[in-house]
Amino acid sequence: MLISTWASTIIAFTILMAGAVLILILATNHLPIILQNIVPLILLGVGIFGIALQFLLINPSEGFQIIVSYKYLKHKFDSFVDSRGYKKVRPFTFIPENPEKDIIKMVDKNVYIAGYSVVGVYSPTSFTSDLKEYAKLDATLLTNIERDTTIITDISINKVIPEKLELPDNATQAMLIARNLRYQKSSSNLNNKNIKTNIYVSSPSLEVLQKRRARLEMQFRQGLVLGYQQLHKNDLKKAIKSIYF
Known part of the structure; x- marks a missing residue:
């Protein structure tokens, strides 16, 4: 079960506000270019929301969900690298x-x-x-x-x-x-x-x-x-x- 605390809520809100300010600055200064490339802007917004959500949710035993996700992705990447070559173990x-x-x-x-x-x-x-x-x-x-x-x-x-x-x-x-x-x-x-x-x-x-x-x-x-x-x-x-x- 994932939970949230006041600290995680404040961090997530801060990330959302920073992302909104970043998108607003890009839209103000580069509006013609953004209108031609609206899909990357949408993906940027989704990414910022996903990062904020990772900081908002907390695993009671592991801490921030973003840390759990990082460990999972690192494990998958290491397993993929190891599977592509022979790893000699000398314990x-x-x-x-x-x-x-x-x-x-x-x-x-x-x-x-x-x-x-x-x-x-x-x-x-x-x-x-x-x-x-x-x-x-x-x-x-x-x-x-x-x-x-x-x-x-x-x-x-x-x-x-x-x-x-x-x-x-x-x-x-x-x-x-x-x-x-x-x-x-x-x-x-x-x-x-x-x-x-x-x-x-x-x-x-x-x-x-x-x-x-x-x-x-x-x-x-x-x-x-x-x-x-x-x-x-x-x-x-x-x-x-x-x-x-």
């Missing part, structure tokens, strides 16, 4: 304080992220006692991480792209046939997929992230996962892009 970057490049930082926020590729311990053959032990380790990890840090688990199912096994130069014909049969079988299998699990640790500062990461790796070594590998450089960059892009 994350490596930091100079981390030459190993195993930590990235959000560009506009104080958020630092480290990632791990892990092999999980849960399986259909896990015993109840094992599950209890894993749950205990998980609870200990969440307690040690504290509230300033977030742990995110990303599980993805990816299609496996088979590759032909490299054979030595003296490979026999039978070895070549066996290799080709195995490759054809893998290529034709639509269910040939693997599960990839990544764990990310996010903290508000580099120092906090280093402490939380040390605690996480300690839990890893105590049996929370079967194996882990820290992501760095291009591997970390690709992993983050797979989530956000």
Whole structure:
């Protein structure tokens, strides 16, 4: 719902009066030309009335309606410009304080992220006692991480792209046939997929992230996962892009 106030009414009235004076001056000094171009004069009057109306109406949450209209037109223009070309977004970057490049930082926020590729311990053959032990380790990890840090688990199912096994130069014909049969079988299998699990640790500062990461790796070594590998450089960059892009 749009409203008006005494201030907006006075501003709108002032704009209308200024517009009327402008039109009167133009009509007085350039009447022959205006009579030949009456349409532009009408459009000028409509424009002045529209601007006054924009100042008269007020959005209770956004302010003057002219500000709301400006933001809307700017958004539409920016969307049109962006749609005409490729815009490369880089919300994350490596930091100079981390030459190993195993930590990235959000560009506009104080958020630092480290990632791990892990092999999980849960399986259909896990015993109840094992599950209890894993749950205990998980609870200990969440307690040690504290509230300033977030742990995110990303599980993805990816299609496996088979590759032909490299054979030595003296490979026999039978070895070549066996290799080709195995490759054809893998290529034709639509269910040939693997599960990839990544764990990310996010903290508000580099120092906090280093402490939380040390605690996480300690839990890893105590049996929370079967194996882990820290992501760095291009591997970390690709992993983050797979989530956000």
